[in-house]
Amino acid sequence: MxxxxxxxxxxxxxxxxxxxxxxxxxxxxxxxxxxxxxxxxxxxxxxxxxxxxxxxxxxxxxxxxxxxxxxxxxxxxxxxxxxxxxxxxxxxxxxxxxxxxxxxxxxxxxxxxxxxxxxxxxxxxxxxxxxxxxxxxxxxxxxxxxxxxxxxxxxxxxxxxxxxxxxxxxxxxxxxxxxxxxxxxxxxxxxxxxxxxxxxxxxxxxxxxxxxxxxxxxxxxxxxxxxxxxxxxxxxxxxxxxxxxxxxxxxxxxxxxxxxxxxxxxxxxxxxxxxxxxxxxxxxxxxxxxxxxxxxxxxxxxxxxxxxxxxxxxxxxxxxxxxxxxxxxxxxLVAQPVTVTDREDAIVRDRLEGAVEYDDVTFSYLPDRPVIRDFSFAAEPGDTVAFVGPTGAGKSTAAKLLLRLYDVDSGEVHVDGVDVRDLSLDSLRSNIGYVSQDVFLFDGTVAENVRYGSFDATDEELEDAVRLAEAHEFVVDLPDGYDTRVGERGVKLSGGQRQRLAIARAMLQDPAILVLDEATSAVDTETEALIQRGLARLTADRTTLVIAHRLSTVKTADLILVVDDGRIVERGTHEELLAVGGRYAALWGGQTEGSVGSFLGGE
Structure with missing residues (x-):
């Protein structure tokens, strides 16, 4: 007191x-x-x-x-x-x-x-x-x-x-x-x-x-x-x-x-x-x-x-x-220890190039129970890397380590050759757009939710981002258009509509690195195809990490990582993995034949 x-x-x-x-x-x-x-x-x-x-x-x-x-x-x-x-x-x-x-x-x-x-x-x-x-x-x-x-x-x-x-x-x-x-x-x-x-x-x-x-x-x-x-x-x-x-x-x-x-x-x-x-x-x-x-x-x-x-x-x-x-x-509450903080000599950068590297990363939520093990890969600026694998394999956790929502137990995560722990949190996170599988919208208007994190964006920039996310058509049909309140957690919108607004929010941010965690899981195939066209334009010149449920959305990725039990068990392009005839090929065959194997899932 x-x-x-x-x-x-x-x-x-x-x-x-x-x-x-x-x-x-x-x-x-x-x-x-x-x-x-x-x-x-x-x-x-x-x-x-x-x-x-x-x-x-x-x-x-x-x-x-x-x-x-x-x-x-x-x-x-x-x-x-x-x-x-x-x-x-x-x-x-x-x-x-x-x-x-x-x-x-x-x-x-x-x-x-x-x-x-x-x-x-x-x-x-x-x-x-x-x-x-x-x-x-x-x-x-x-x-x-x-x-x-x-x-x-x-x-x-x-x-x-x-x-x-x-x-x-x-x-x-x-x-x-x-x-x-x-x-x-x-x-x-x-x-x-x-x-x-x-x-x-x-x-x-x-x-x-x-x-x-x-x-x-x-x-x-x-x-x-x-x-x-x-x-x-x-x-x-x-x-x-x-x-x-x-x-x-x-x-x-x-x-x-x-x-x-x-x-x-x-x-x-x-x-x-x-x-x-x-x-x-x-x-x-x-x-x-x-x-x-x-x-x-x-x-x-x-x-x-x-x-x-x-x-x-x-x-x-x-x-x-x-x-x-x-x-x-x-x-x-105030005295709770904080481990994910800026170091005294943290590096400040306004704009990152987007090179990403995971070097032998291990991470666990609970002691002695790692969910990520010996995780290593590299992506050059503009590359698209896809994570596929069963539910609980550690895909989403691996992506969150890039944003330093958690710090690794061992190993290092680099952006532009710098350990993310050496970058200021503001520099790191302002350069990463993140679309979660569990989309969260605030109890405000459509425009306020899309502008979240890009508060100074103009109306034209806002509408361009919404159009890229294939959301403009349904937004203008809402009672008050862009000024329609979406309700707590976006309850007044469908799951697909919420996902498209979340994608628009990431597009408006114009980040150097984009993380898409099952970003189109709640939309139908036709809408997904339209969104993919917009995402293709968005990801053309930026590094993208994609966690995918439908393999058809990641077959053009520069690198596909098959993750199981926190480890990368296969890696390569779509054609290379099909040629190997391993887990990815079996999963691809199951999906193209219309049945989804037990290996498929999102985290």
């Missing part, structure tokens, strides 16, 4: 200081009315008692009873008005401060998340990350915006009341404040007990969000698999775990809050009992001296002002522990 405050509070620290000062001054101003009321009562109804106010010279005070009443009323009204103004200023300042802090933490957390390795996203559920970026960051804002103010007001109130009460009657003040140590000990126990429960609660929020996010995204699968009952049971289980953790926190809160109310109430009752007995008779043993009515009234009012904030200690502690758990999760 302290680390986050130190990192983000600097720019808006004046707002925080204003919030703190007005919070304290507002609480001090609220203590003036009961003090003035007690003084006025004693001075008005006791001729031998002078009208005195702390910190006010006697020559500035009235000398007649009527004037004393008017001055007392004026001070009370002024104090109430000042309290209102100060409270508003406090709320506005801390609200601005906390919301700005929330904004910066959320943006920085997201930016840090973007830098994380793809391995992080392979392991982390989307709902868990969303819970951190939304719920946990919001908890920090609420803590800084309201809880800090409440805590400061509590401290100012307790100190202010203690000073006033001790100045009036130190013996009765001891009676009023005797329960404060017990409140402190009880609060310390509560904080230590509830901390692990809040951690578990925050984790369960992420789990529940993950389950809900997954189910909403996969609703079509749920319905087509007739799995509604199964998913309802799983949501029930996740929600039940969240309920149990919420109840674990609530049980402790319900014990703590009433207990705090009881101790604070006992302080008020003890003050009323001892002070009342003192007024109607002699001072109870071992107390001594006198107690005036006005002092007693001030004590009762002050004790009530003392009771209310103390009874709110539970809410302050709850908010603090909740924010503490959230801060741990935010810091944990």
């Amino acid at each position: 302290r680390d986050l405050f130190a990192r983000y509070a600097g720019a808006d620290l004046p707002l925080f200081v204003v919030g703190v000062l007005t919070s304290i001054l507002g609480r001090v101003a609220s203590l003036a009315p009961p003090l003035v009321l007690g003084v006025a009562i004693d001075a008005t109804f006791n001729d031998d008692v002078a009208y005195t106010l702390p910190f006010v010279p006697a020559e500035f005070l009235p000398t007649t009873q009527a004037a004393e009443v008017w001055v007392s009323v004026g001070i009370i009204v002024a104090a109430l008005a000042a309290s209102v103004v100060l409270t508003w200023t406090n709320g506005a300042a801390l609200s601005l401060f906390s919301n700005r802090i929330q904004h910066r933490i959320r943006v920085d957390s997201y930016e840090a998340m973007q830098r994380l390795d793809m391995a992080f996203f392979d392991d982390k559920q989307t709902g868990q990350v969303l819970a951190i970026l939304n719920d946990d960051v919001r908890n920090l804002r609420m803590f800084l915006g309201t809880t800090v103010s409440s805590a400061l007001q509590l401290v100012a109130t307790v100190i202010g009341i203690a000073v006033i009460l001790f100045s009036l009657n130190w013996q009765l003040a001891l009676v009023t404040l005797v329960f404060v140590p017990a409140l402190g000990v009880f609060t310390l126990w509560f904080m230590r007990s509830i901390r692990p429960r809040y951690r578990a609660l925050r984790a369960s929020v992420g789990d529940l969000n993950t389950r809900l996010e997954n189910n909403l995204s996969g609703m079509e699968v749920i319905k087509t698999a007739n799995a509604e009952a199964h998913e309802t049971d799983r949501i029930h289980e996740s929600s039940w775990q969240y309920y149990l953790r919420t109840w674990a926190v609530a049980k402790l809160e319900y014990l703590y809050q009433p207990s705090m109310d009881l101790l604070a109430g006992l302080a008020f009752a003890a003050t009323f009992l001892i002070g009342g007995l003192w007024l109607v008779g002699a001072a109870p043993e071992p107390l001594s001296g006198t107690l005036r009515v006005g002092e007693f009234v001030t004590f009762l009012f002050m004790t009530q002002r003392f009771v209310d904030p103390l009874s709110g200690v539970g809410r302050i502690v709850n908010s603090y522990e909740n924010a503490r758990a959230s801060a741990e999760r935010v810091v944990g």
Whole structure:
């Protein structure tokens, strides 16, 4: 918590200081009315008692009873008005401060998340990350915006009341404040007990969000698999775990809050009992001296002002522990180790030529389980290299190593003779156009999705790219043409339409290297033939890596690599591989005869 405050509070620290000062001054101003009321009562109804106010010279005070009443009323009204103004200023300042802090933490957390390795996203559920970026960051804002103010007001109130009460009657003040140590000990126990429960609660929020996010995204699968009952049971289980953790926190809160109310109430009752007995008779043993009515009234009012904030200690502690758990999760996200980063002396190049070489590359997602083994090949600028092979052979993984979505375990991947780990990520990725088999479109317009990554492209350039991808005809038939919103993940479009827009996006980028991972798998043969003509123009002067399902689309490739179990088992041109009569020839024969063998597939 302290680390986050130190990192983000600097720019808006004046707002925080204003919030703190007005919070304290507002609480001090609220203590003036009961003090003035007690003084006025004693001075008005006791001729031998002078009208005195702390910190006010006697020559500035009235000398007649009527004037004393008017001055007392004026001070009370002024104090109430000042309290209102100060409270508003406090709320506005801390609200601005906390919301700005929330904004910066959320943006920085997201930016840090973007830098994380793809391995992080392979392991982390989307709902868990969303819970951190939304719920946990919001908890920090609420803590800084309201809880800090409440805590400061509590401290100012307790100190202010203690000073006033001790100045009036130190013996009765001891009676009023005797329960404060017990409140402190009880609060310390509560904080230590509830901390692990809040951690578990925050984790369960992420789990529940993950389950809900997954189910909403996969609703079509749920319905087509007739799995509604199964998913309802799983949501029930996740929600039940969240309920149990919420109840674990609530049980402790319900014990703590009433207990705090009881101790604070006992302080008020003890003050009323001892002070009342003192007024109607002699001072109870071992107390001594006198107690005036006005002092007693001030004590009762002050004790009530003392009771209310103390009874709110539970809410302050709850908010603090909740924010503490959230801060741990935010810091944990930002502190995730990142391995795929720019080196200090990273090479920066605006435009690459496109020569690609894999030199004895090995890579594994899990220890000792490589998915790419001894992978080697070379492509000159403008060459087309095709990967074919069964599902799970490692074809897509091999292509992702070129973009440094992952770093190799051993061996090297070169572009233009430079290890990709020595190039800046911006230089590398801005020169590679990537079309995944799992096309992702954002919830925006067609034009926005095609322009993604080429944000400055003109309308003419945009339309040319869409035409090359054979998508212009269906786009202009949409309700709003290029301004039609495609829905979340492009749900309003067919799979083939989404793929064509993804190809158009890569074409608009005009990269030196193009990676096509099953880029036409969701289109029919006729549309694929049209797209291939456009791709032929696009790939004519750039290096292209193609992961293909239909071998007819890669038979003109300069090099075809047959991949199985992470290894290159055959390599050559279409004619060379057919002449060998190996796996590729068998696969080609199976496809041309209209049947697809078990060897065929995409990763």
